[in-house]
Amino acid sequence: MRLEFQMTDDILIASAFGELDHHSAGAVRDEIDETMKAFGCRHLILDFEKVTFMDSSGIGVVLGRYNKVTKQGGRLFLAGCSEFIEKILYMAGVFTVVDKQRSAEDAVCLLKGQQQIEMEVSASGQ
Amino acid sequence: MDNRMKVAFSARAENEGFARSAAAAFVACMDPTIEELTEIKTGVSEAVSNSIIHGYGEDPTQMVELECQIRSGGKVILIIRDQGVGIEDVEKAREPMFTTGSTEERSGMGFTVMESFMDKLEVVSRTGEGTTVTMTKQLDISNGF
Numbered sequence: 001m002r003l004e005f006q007m008t009d010d011i012l013i014a015s016a017f018g019e020l021d022h023h024s025a026g027a028v029r030d031e032i033d034e035t036m037k038a039f040g041c042r043h044l045i046l047d048f049e050k051v052t053f054m055d056s057s058g059i060g061v062v063l064g065r066y067n068k069v070t071k072q073g074g075r076l077f078l079a080g081c082s083e084f085i086e087k088i089l090y091m092a093g094v095f096t097v098v099d100k101q102r103s104a105e106d107a108v109c110l111l112k113g114q115q116q117i118e119m120e121v122s123a124s125g126q
Numbered sequence: 127m128d129n130r131m132k133v134a135f136s137a138r139a140e141n142e143g144f145a146r147s148a149a150a151a152f153v154a155c156m157d158p159t160i161e162e163l164t165e166i167k168t169g170v171s172e173a174v175s176n177s178i179i180h181g182y183g184e185d186p187t188q189m190v191e192l193e194c195q196i197r198s199g200g201k202v203i204l205i206i207r208d209q210g211v212g213i214e215d216v217e218k219a220r221e222p223m224f225t226t227g228s229t230e231e232r233s234g235m236g237f238t239v240m241e242s243f244m245d246k247l248e249v250v251s252r253t254g255e256g257t258t259v260t261m262t263k264q265l266d267i268s269n270g271f
Contacts, residue, residue: 022175023139029231053146053164055171056239060231084164091222091242092235 001028001051005035010074011111012041013104019053025061032065042074043111047104049080058085059092066098075099077107129155129196134189137182137208145174145192145206152194153202158265165243166202166263172236173206173259180226181210181257200265204244209256216249 001024006013014032018024036044044065048054062078069076078100081089089095101107131152135141146167153166174190182188193205213219220241225234241247244261251257 019143021142021171022179023142026230053167053171055168055175056233056235057175059233059235063233064231084161084168087242088168088235088239091238092233 003028003031005039007039007041008108009112009115010040010042011045011108012036012039012043013045013047013108015047015050015104017050020048020051020058020061021053021055022057025057029061029064032061033068036068042069042072043076044069044074045077045079045101045104045107045111047079048082048085049103051082051085054085054088056088056092059089059094062089062094062098063092066094075111077101077104077111079104079107128198130194132191132193134191136186137178137184137188137190137210138186139175139178139184141190142171142174142178145190146170149192149194149204153196153265156196156200156202156265156267158267162263162265166204169240169243169261169263170204170206172240173204173261176236176259177206177208177210177257180213181208183211200267202263202265204261204263206259206261207256208258212253212255213249213251213257214253216251220249 001016001018001020004015066076076098078098080103081100133148149170150163150167177190178184191207195203218224220237222238223234225232240261244263246262248260
């Protein structure tokens, strides 16, 4: 599995390529956590569009990142999940706490839109 | 016509990919759908990961065995066998979210995933002797062979 990172404002997009299993999960987890720390991002988008295989190891990776991101006051989005990946994540109830979007771009739009509203609300309140 | 294969490999995490690909390649002659193939790969991946992580504690000197059988009519039987530590309470281990607890973010969903993707899951284990997982899946076929 290979990861590519992209940063826009305080949002980190981690795009995964290949197979996510127990073997690759450890390295994926470490690389995302290190990059989040290095860039000091608030929100995280996990883009699984190019993930060709995932077993239950993916659940731990997603929920582990969810815990980290929410602890720092951010939000986690999942993007580009195939029907099969969604099925596995649903079994563990992941989507009761994690938002999903069709694509990383959609998730960025949503986050930025919400940030805009938050800014306007706090400005009008002053 | 029946067909059968058996492979054994070191209890190394990198062999999880090999095991599921080997199973997928073997059943490919039955012309399974992409969905069926993905489900088989996932089931094998879960069972093999369990043997490597829990059965053998990732000890590469130990061997995990994978056996695949294809029966006429498109029935696929997958057997994953280890001679590791075994599971103390199989019923409990099969419960969703059950995990022996660790810092490695394990979900405890392995058996649940196997159960959902296969038609039948049988787990036989004896403490100190090892675990055998047998999964059965009926393919919606059949053209191949």
